[in-house]
Amino acid sequence: MxxxxxxxxxxxxxxxxxxxxxxxxxxxxxxxxxxxxxxxxxxxxxxxxxxxxxxxxxxxxxxxxxxxxxxxxxxxxxxxxxxxxxxxxxxxxxxxxxxxxxxxxxxxxxxxxxxxxxxxxxxxxxxxxxxxxxxxxxxxxxxxxxxxxxxxxxxxxxxxxxxxxxxxxxxxxxxxxxxxxxxxxxxxxxxxxxxxxxxxxxxxxxxxxxxxxxxxxxxxxxxxxxxxxxxxxxxxxxxxxxxxxxxxxxxxxxxxxxxxxRPHQAAPLGNVLVYTRNGVGYVHDNIADSVAALRKLGAEAGFAVEWSEDPEIFSDERLKPFRAIVFSNSNNEAFLKDSQRDAFMRYVQRGGGYVGIHSATGSERGWDWYRMLAGGRFVYHPKIQTFLIRVKDTGHPATRGLPAKFEWSDECYYHDPMNPGIAPLFVTDPTKLDDPKRSGFPFLPPFGDSLPLAWTLRYDGGRTFYTALGHKKEHYRDPLFLRHLLGGILWAMGEAKESLE
Structure with missing residues (x-):
């Protein structure tokens, strides 16, 4: 100064x-x-x-x-x-x-x-x-x-x-x-x-x-x-x-x-909140890249993006303008008090969309309602490596136009427990991963060769799209990943149909 x-x-x-x-x-x-x-x-x-x-x-x-x-x-x-x-x-x-x-x-x-x-x-x-x-x-x-x-x-x-x-x-x-x-x-x-x-x-x-x-x-x-x-x-x-x-x-x-x-300027598809608060613990270095990518997607698709790390934005009045809330690489404590959690819950129950990117499933680990909304709780990932992803639902907006199989270098997230109501979009075979600790996770074998890495879910009145991909900064410049994100966000907003007609 x-x-x-x-x-x-x-x-x-x-x-x-x-x-x-x-x-x-x-x-x-x-x-x-x-x-x-x-x-x-x-x-x-x-x-x-x-x-x-x-x-x-x-x-x-x-x-x-x-x-x-x-x-x-x-x-x-x-x-x-x-x-x-x-x-x-x-x-x-x-x-x-x-x-x-x-x-x-x-x-x-x-x-x-x-x-x-x-x-x-x-x-x-x-x-x-x-x-x-x-x-x-x-x-x-x-x-x-x-x-x-x-x-x-x-x-x-x-x-x-x-x-x-x-x-x-x-x-x-x-x-x-x-x-x-x-x-x-x-x-x-x-x-x-x-x-x-x-x-x-x-x-x-x-x-x-x-x-x-x-x-x-x-x-x-x-x-x-x-x-x-x-x-x-x-x-x-x-x-x-x-x-x-x-x-x-x-x-x-x-x-x-x-x-x-300033009151939100009208955007053709409305407004989306991008929330990136991290509590005590590991913080990803990709947050600014993810926000820049989401803003660019919004400008191209017709929705306005607001970025915040302030939990005070979670009140009934301040959440009203948003058609979806994106938890992008958030982790650990996303909120400071129960009134903020309650406002978020009411937002979802009124039909609001929730999007989780990468470590969002590591947020609010002690709150079971959030785990059920997100679809699962992050517990572990092996080292970053290249693995094969298979598209489970080729007709969903978040997968439409993507190859049926593709290789991807990232952290492969394990989640437990998971919401049994998820509809997987991406899966991978966990037995093919280089992970010497895999035997220590008894919840993995029931998935067979189809460990979910991205999914949708309807829970408590809201719509959830989650993807475990997105650890690296360069992912937010990758056309395949950006197409995946945009389709998922539009679906969570209620702007895209779940299947081709």
């Missing part, structure tokens, strides 16, 4: 008005309670400088983050503090994040705040890719919605960081006004839509970026879920350190944080 390669300075007087119509509130924190809502925010503690030579230690203490008069206050204090691993700092503050609790792809994201002031003071409202633990920074993407540094009290910055354009090479816009930003409350926000992010202050547009603004051969990574962050830093390479003129404590006051979504 500390350096700026490209600055666009605009006057507030000439900034364009924001397009506020057509947005629907989907998440907010009004900070009206007695304490910070732990279901929404987590403290990110530490005093290691945060990559910027910052001087504060972020704590989870009441002294550094608390609610007061219907507002969140993040307070930076000048005090000696020793934290974990014996790290000592001369300042304390707080950093709050929604990682693992709320993340969003696209929307209008705003906060009403009153900023602090003073040399070396650095408040920020920003977003990081939810996949940061898997891909690292800046590959995950960073959207800085609001940053201000004390030595420039009237200047607001909005910035993007991504692979090849981070740190000193980041892409930034700024706006300066006649008064310090600390003089009053302001609403800072972005409108984030496919291939464009627009920055606003008090409803006035001052900056926008699209992929065409990136340096040559750099990737736009702002097509995936990002979580929110609020923090008040002290010192660092960009703002410089406090001096004799800086007073403490410093306070960042946050009246509210709100996230809106």
């Amino acid at each position: 500390w350096a700026r390669a490209f600055l666009i300075l605009l006057s507030l007087a000439f900034a364009a008005a924001a397009q506020t119509g057509g947005w629907k509130l989907v998440w907010s924190d009004e900070f009206d309670g007695a304490a910070l809502d732990a279901a929404k925010w987590t403290h990110a503690d530490g005093g290691h400088g945060w990559g910027n030579n910052e001087l504060q230690y972020y704590t989870n203490r009441q002294e550094n983050a608390f609610l007061e008069n219907g507002m969140l206050v993040i307070q930076a204090r000048a005090e000696k503090y020793t934290g974990a691993a014996g790290v000592s700092r001369d300042y304390t503050s707080a950093r709050l994040i929604t990682k693992g609790k709320f993340a969003r792809t696209y929307g209008r994201i705003e906060a009403r705040m009153k900023l602090p002031s003073g040399q070396g003071i650095w408040p920020a409202f920003w977003m990081l890719g939810e996949d940061i633990d898997r891909v690292g920074w800046p590959e995950c993407g960073e959207i800085d919605i609001m940053e201000n540094i004390g030595r420039e009290p009237a200047t607001l910055y909005g910035t993007l960081h991504g692979p090849g354009y981070s740190g000193g090479e980041s892409i930034s816009g700024a706006i300066s006004g006649p008064k310090p930003l600390s003089a009053d409350f302001h609403v800072f926000g972005i409108e984030w839509e496919p291939n464009v992010i627009r920055w606003y202050v008090d409803g006035k547009l001052y900056f926008a970026l699209t992929p065409s603004a990136l340096p040559k051969d750099r990737r736009w990574v702002f097509d995936r879920p990002h979580h929110l962050l609020l923090n008040l830093a002290v010192g660092g390479r960009w703002p410089g350190n406090p001096d004799a003129s800086t007073t403490f404590p410093q306070r960042l006051a946050v009246d509210w944080v709100r996230v809106y979504e």
Whole structure:
């Protein structure tokens, strides 16, 4: 967040008005309670400088983050503090994040705040890719919605960081006004839509970026879920350190944080949710590839794709627009609470479509209803190898036009127990696999030479299409696999007949 390669300075007087119509509130924190809502925010503690030579230690203490008069206050204090691993700092503050609790792809994201002031003071409202633990920074993407540094009290910055354009090479816009930003409350926000992010202050547009603004051969990574962050830093390479003129404590006051979504634009075949949440455990590196492939299929076939890793999307109201939900390479805990599971169950019972790709059968392993919906529970796979797949039902939309037999290199999934109501689409002979542990799975012999690898199912009012294929990134560029996926998704949506007539 500390350096700026490209600055666009605009006057507030000439900034364009924001397009506020057509947005629907989907998440907010009004900070009206007695304490910070732990279901929404987590403290990110530490005093290691945060990559910027910052001087504060972020704590989870009441002294550094608390609610007061219907507002969140993040307070930076000048005090000696020793934290974990014996790290000592001369300042304390707080950093709050929604990682693992709320993340969003696209929307209008705003906060009403009153900023602090003073040399070396650095408040920020920003977003990081939810996949940061898997891909690292800046590959995950960073959207800085609001940053201000004390030595420039009237200047607001909005910035993007991504692979090849981070740190000193980041892409930034700024706006300066006649008064310090600390003089009053302001609403800072972005409108984030496919291939464009627009920055606003008090409803006035001052900056926008699209992929065409990136340096040559750099990737736009702002097509995936990002979580929110609020923090008040002290010192660092960009703002410089406090001096004799800086007073403490410093306070960042946050009246509210709100996230809106634009109602779905009509697509000929409706909308599909792609859900990729992974709990604790192994996470596939193919998720972004699968989402890109599904978006391309949707654009070609006529359905709109929304991607999320946020379990809060599982409510009756928010699931209404979707004709099918695709669990693409999800694994382990897909939900955080039973109300989300209940909303998903009601969605299926109302006739919603479910699509599972690859490790989706490893999700929610302790929930039998989900196992029955998916068709089985993943238990094991031998090493990646090439094996022969036979098409069991050549008339289904997910197999139509595919060869009757083909070789495929992948993980061959074993499932147990399975829903006896599945209708297999792909099968393979497990006795032909290179698997020294095969004898340890007594459920395999009854399948004979026809271990199911893809199937359909009607369960509890819904329609299930599942395929165990799809471990490798390159699978999501394979025409055979993409044809298989598209046919299965259209069937789950109710758009394709099960047999040729």
